[in-house]
Amino acid sequence: MGEFELIRRYFAPMAKATKPALDGSGLLLGVGDDCAIQRVPANQDLVFSVDTLVEGVHFPLGYCPRFLGWRALAVAVSDLAAMGAQPVCFTLALTLPAADEAWLEGFAAGLAEAGQQFGIVLAGGDTTRGPLTLSLQVHGTVPQGQALRRDGAREGDLVCVSGQLGDAGAALEFLYDTAPATDAASLLQRYHCPQPRLELGIALRSMASAAIDISDGLHADLLHILRASGVGATIDLAALPLSPALRRIKGGAAAGFALQSGDDYELCVTVPEQRWAAASRELQQQLTVIGQVQQEPGLRLNADAGMVYSQRPGFDHFSIT
Amino acid sequence: MGEFELIRRYFAPMAKATKPALDGSGLLLGVGDDCAIQRVPANQDLVFSVDTLVEGVHFPLGYCPRFLGWRALAVAVSDLAAMGAQPVCFTLALTLPAADEAWLEGFAAGLAEAGQQFGIVLAGGDTTRGPLTLSLQVHGTVPQGQALRRDGAREGDLVCVSGQLGDAGAALEFLYDTAPATDAASLLQRYHCPQPRLELGIALRSMASAAIDISDGLHADLLHILRASGVGATIDLAALPLSPALRRIKGGAAAGFALQSGDDYELCVTVPEQRWAAASRELQQQLTVIGQVQQEPGLRLNADAGMVYSQRPGFDHFSIT
Structure with missing residues (x-):
């Protein structure tokens, strides 16, 4: 042919x-x-x-x-x-x-x-x-002029994410299972069929000060926003939205895993507090507030005792060698 | 890094x-x-x-x-x-x-x-x-509405090409020469540094009825115009514009070679006769008339006795297997 x-x-x-x-x-x-x-x-x-x-x-x-x-x-x-x-x-x-x-x-x-x-x-x-x-x-x-960019985050803005994090990354270990259990199957669905947050992105045009999609992991992608905007942030590890399946499979390591793992294609955005307060309940329900933007550069974590996580950089193709 | x-x-x-x-x-x-x-x-x-x-x-x-x-x-x-x-x-x-x-x-x-x-x-x-x-x-x-397309060629239009054909294709056999002779060096220049005909394309907006760039060879690319336009054409092999270097290296096979070989990135266009007659001398000098569009589908060649050519189809990646 x-x-x-x-x-x-x-x-x-x-x-x-x-x-x-x-x-x-x-x-x-x-x-x-x-x-x-x-x-x-x-x-x-x-x-x-x-x-x-x-x-x-x-x-x-x-x-x-x-x-x-x-x-x-x-x-x-x-x-x-x-x-x-x-x-x-x-x-x-x-x-x-x-x-x-x-x-x-x-x-x-x-x-x-x-x-x-x-x-x-x-x-x-x-x-x-x-x-x-x-x-x-x-x-x-x-x-014109309404595109969401990475460089608009300002001190005091809330850091928010859509959906649930970590599922697609956790699916990788089940990729070759011929008969995955219920939890594994729900994670695999998130890996195989990611759902870009198109309607949410359009709704956020007049609300978010900065936005990125989470492809390389929340940690690495939020850092892109912070660096482009010349600010820092503290996020609360316990606030990360996690699926019941991920919690059952990863236990105390679930939030630390969700912080680092990629392929979720959820949105991470920063939102000025006043706009958040004025947002519709429907829009608020699609986002989880996980932290706040600060003047001091860098990304800091609040973690409870017993939470397991490691501070690795995001996935970077040319640093693997 | x-x-x-x-x-x-x-x-x-x-x-x-x-x-x-x-x-x-x-x-x-x-x-x-x-x-x-x-x-x-x-x-x-x-x-x-x-x-x-x-x-x-x-x-x-x-x-x-x-x-x-x-x-x-x-x-x-x-x-x-x-x-x-x-x-x-x-x-x-x-x-x-x-x-x-x-x-x-x-x-x-x-x-x-x-x-x-x-x-x-x-x-x-x-x-x-x-x-x-x-x-x-x-x-x-x-x-808006002025883009040159492939589907506008009509019966009676002149078939024209820019520049000289076949040089880049002929350069392939000299690609590994460490000290190429003058003719080979001029062919290699055409292969390594193709010059897209941007100014000519813009000048042709109001003149050409159809256009394509010659990447896979004149034969194959002109056929794209003819098929998209639902017409045919006859071209005169002796009219193909050839460089002195190609003539010296290929002899009597030069025109047949230029018909089939790719990588020249010249333009092939069809031009209604009246517009050709009305065109500036400067624009006419950048094109060579090589044939005419006809109602009957297909591409026909006029060739002099002694010209060497073969009717192969254009380069097609998935027909090589």
């Missing part, structure tokens, strides 16, 4: 879902020309981010292609959520060792499911031969 | 060259947040394209990193030229087997030189560990 036939069969259907918006904005030209064409609505900015996943580094060898399709797009779209953006379209640069049809079918199915759920369409891409590597670039739009 | 330090040292300087335009458009936020932010000028569309280069597939093993930096960006920017777009910014997804500082220094230098010449700045990226692979996505802008 030729490269173009392969692209046509598995990816072109995903690129046909485009409907122009009432104002004529959106993806005007997708797969099949030298470039795709996107019209950004008046008074909006384009936000975009690229993420690369390498087999054996970012996902296990022989990983289920359907989960991979979902995860790859979810991970990339999570960066749009962290900016408060509305997803529009994405490109896929796919390097494959061979044109394995069963693999492509599963991968394309997972990608299409995720695309449909997140409201994002395929705009173009490139298919090449080589070791399995995916680069996805996602495009979103946000009203 | 950590991943973030590595990115900071070699790539952040390239991302600092941003100057906002008078209307506030351009790259507003580059490297260092979850997403970059680009403001597209009012009445313009965003055009974008992604290209992946894999070591040993798209460039030779151990290829000079400085040439690779230039080539990677030139090849990607060439897609903007083919749309008649003005370059704005690009992302780089770089997968590296190790953080080799000498390699990174050369690569970043070549990339920076190309970026400066083409007027395009680094907006963001991702650095991961794995087999050497690059994915570049380039962003440009074009007045």
Whole structure:
């Protein structure tokens, strides 16, 4: 099967879902020309981010292609959520060792499911031969000047996180279980099918002073906010939102584990106290306050006696050697 | 050296060259947040394209990193030229087997030189560990509705190409020469340092009915235009623009070689006859008329007796197996 036939069969259907918006904005030209064409609505900015996943580094060898399709797009779209953006379209640069049809079918199915759920369409891409590597670039739009950035945290702001932390990281030890128990299965669901917090990100546009998505772990990602903003923070380890499954499996080490482990794709944001007080109950319920921003640089932990944790830096590809 | 330090040292300087335009458009936020932010000028569309280069597939093993930096960006920017777009910014997804500082220094230098010449700045990226692979996505802008596409060729349009064809392909056999002769050196220059036809693409916005850049060879790329437009063409092999170096090295096989060989990154366009007649002498001189569009689908060749050529399809990664 030729490269173009392969692209046509598995990816072109995903690129046909485009409907122009009432104002004529959106993806005007997708797969099949030298470039795709996107019209950004008046008074909006384009936000975009690229993420690369390498087999054996970012996902296990022989990983289920359907989960991979979902995860790859979810991970990339999570960066749009962290900016408060509305997803529009994405490109896929796919390097494959061979044109394995069963693999492509599963991968394309997972990608299409995720695309449909997140409201994002395929705009173009490139298919090449080589070791399995995916680069996805996602495009979103946000009203001019309203994008959530990392550099706006100020002294006194509350540090908040969405959802529950640590589940995806804890799932790694069960990845090859053929019949996982209930707790392990619920953790695995969080690893295989991360849910980018798109609606929450959009709701936080007028509320958060800074935002990031938690990909490398709360500790490392919160440090990005603090450094970009020129501030520090103290967080309360006991306040970290944890699932019952993680508590049962990790015991007293659960919170320390959740602080360091990645792949959750929840949001970590800072919120001025007044805005928090004025926020709707519905919005407050989607976030957990875990600490407060301070003038002094660095990240400090309040931990109860008996809590187990280690202060390792976040996951960093080039410090592993 | 950590991943973030590595990115900071070699790539952040390239991302600092941003100057906002008078209307506030351009790259507003580059490297260092979850997403970059680009403001597209009012009445313009965003055009974008992604290209992946894999070591040993798209460039030779151990290829000079400085040439690779230039080539990677030139090849990607060439897609903007083919749309008649003005370059704005690009992302780089770089997968590296190790953080080799000498390699990174050369690569970043070549990339920076190309970026400066083409007027395009680094907006963001991702650095991961794995087999050497690059994915570049380039962003440009074009007045709404004026992008050059592949599907506009009509019966009677002239088929034109820019520059000279076949040089880059002919350079491949001299790639490992330590002291190439004059002719070989001029071919190698075309391979190592392709020049995307940006100004020509912009000038062709109101003149060409269809356009593509020649990456896989004239034969394959012109077929993309013809198929997308639902037409055919006859081209005159003797009319193909060839360099003196290629003529000397390939003799009677030069034109046939130029028809099939890739990597030239010249433009192939179709132009309605009336617009060609009305075009400036300066614009006409940058193009060579090589044939004409016809209603009957397919690509036909006029060749003189003694010309050597073979009708192979264009380069297609997944038909090689």
